[in-house]
Amino acid sequence: MIDVAVVGGGISGLSVAYRLNIAGFKVKVFEKEEVAGGTVRTLKIEGYICELGPQTVLGDEKVISFIRDTGIEPIFASEEAKIRYIYKNGKLIPLPTNPIAFLTSPLLSLKGKLCVIAEPFAKRSDKEEESVAEFVIRRFGKEFLDTVVGPFLSGVYAGDPYKLSVKYAVRKIYELEKNYGSVLKGAFKLKALGPRGRLVSFNEGFGEFIRHLETMLDVERNNAVLKITKKENGFNLKTVRGDYEAKSVVLAVPAYVASYLLRDISFSASEEFEKIYYAPLVVINLGTDKGGIPDGFGFLVPRYEKKRILGVIFSSHIFKGRAPEGKELLTVYVGGAMDPEVVGMEDERIMDIVSSELKEILGIDNIDFYHIKKWHKAIPQYNVGHGRYYNLKNEIEEKFRGVFIAGNYIEGVSMADCIRNSEKVADKVINFLD
Numbered sequence: 220m221i222d223v224a225v226v227g228g229g230i231s232g233l234s235v236a237y238r239l240n241i242a243g244f245k246v247k248v249f250e251k252e253e254v255a256g257g258t259v260r261t262l263k264i265e266g267y268i269c270e271l272g273p274q275t276v277l278g279d280e281k282v283i284s285f286i287r288d289t290g291i292e293p294i295f296a297s298e299e300a301k302i303r304y305i306y307k308n309g310k311l312i313p314l315p316t317n318p319i320a321f322l323t324s325p326l327l328s329l330k331g332k333l334c335v336i337a338e339p340f341a342k343r344s345d346k347e348e349e350s351v352a353e354f355v356i357r358r359f360g361k362e363f364l365d366t367v368v369g370p371f372l373s374g375v376y377a378g379d380p381y382k383l384s385v386k387y388a389v390r391k392i393y394e395l396e397k398n399y400g401s402v403l404k405g406a407f408k409l410k411a412l413g414p415r416g417r418l419v420s421f422n423e424g425f426g427e428f429i430r431h432l433e434t435m436l437d438v439e440r441n442n443a444v445l446k447i448t449k450k451e452n453g454f455n456l457k458t459v460r461g462d463y464e465a466k467s468v469v470l471a472v473p474a475y476v477a478s479y480l481l482r483d484i485s486f487s488a489s490e491e492f493e494k495i496y497y498a499p500l501v502v503i504n505l506g507t508d509k510g511g512i513p514d515g516f517g518f519l520v521p522r523y524e525k526k527r528i529l530g531v532i533f534s535s536h537i538f539k540g541r542a543p544e545g546k547e548l549l550t551v552y553v554g555g556a557m558d559p560e561v562v563g564m565e566d567e568r569i570m571d572i573v574s575s576e577l578k579e580i581l582g583i584d585n586i587d588f589y590h591i592k593k594w595h596k597a598i599p600q601y602n603v604g605h606g607r608y609y610n611l612k613n614e615i616e617e618k619f620r621g622v623f624i625a626g627n628y629i630e631g632v633s634m635a636d637c638i639r640n641s642e643k644v645a646d647k648v649i650n651f652l653d
Contacts, residue, residue, distance in 0.1 A: 221247050223648055224456055226444045226480065229257025232471030232633050233432040234641035235648070237289060240436060242649055247465075248436055249458060251443035255433055258597065259634065261426030262504075264590055266274055268424045268544035272591040272609070274532050276634045278423075279416040280498035286419070291431045296418035300537045302515035306526070306580055311518050314367070316401065326481040333361030350603050354385040354393070358402060370519035373529040376632065377498045377555030386419035388601040416635070420538050425634075447480050454621065467648055471625040473497065474599060474608075484622065488615050495608065497596035499562035501502040503573055504534075505589040511582055512536065512547050512555050518580075520549050522623075525641060527553050527561060527572045528580075541642060546587065551577070556600060566591050572627060599628035616647070623648055635637040 227251030258272035399405030517532035536543035
């Protein structure tokens, strides 16, 4: 009998499996696709190293330690990756990195800047839960929402600020108001005006890290789990390749897959997880001639600019070796919760849009190659009311002993969130088995 059956070979599943494996447990990972990694995918095309999913990990001490503990060394982003832009009125404007810089930046109007300065005097809301848009407008004004926060949420969630929950989508911001009465006061006190950590990747992209983790684990690819049944002393997993018995099960799959697999354990829970919305996203990697791309990480586009592009990452500027000599690699994002129909377009139509907008924004005339990846269900949306899924997860784990839930729809959507959360999940499994 297996000690732990981990269903799902994405970064959450592999990280949990690794921690349990080094703790001495017999672990098997079931992955339905031909390759592990979930949305973490890397392709090498014509000398370009293309990420089809996450581009970077913002690694804090815990995340970087975990990576190194597995026996692989990450690479770190260039210094210029600290420079980020917002496209406004036909120009790329550097995003200010501190409140003083905001006051001198052309990014906001005088009225917008005065709203930011007045944030410490904003009143708290009487509502039990607010959307990000409601929260930001109340504390910073609508211009700040439309020009700064909206594009930021496009970069993280590809989401709609009028639907995303401030309490769950940007919990740290929510807690600054809750604990200090003001976002700015709390940020100054904690000296935390921006995300902490270093941007990391690997020489051959994140695919290298996924392959590295796989070599240390028992991973069955091309083997989908079809049904999970609770037994007296554990669980039965019916898979494409046959039945397996396990003492415990970790569901490290998207919410809609967890919904399917939970139906024979808790039908009511199954129905709830099916309701989590995943925004679609189209990721375009493209190569062009070197020159003309400004130093920096990339840029985001406010919705009022009436562009289909959500943002562009200057991939070959962030990490060396991402493009052949004399070339640049850009990664372009379109679609999202506010423009979902793009994912259904023909590739040629998508490239017509992208080419036209890149020429206008960056002056790019030639595209040497491109690769399009359509994610019909890309990023789970932490919309208002998302707290019920936290509660549901806890109820399932308490009521159905031996079932554990991981994945980016509960504790954060980033790879760093998944790696950090894998420690909590692994500890719960270890306590159960011990």
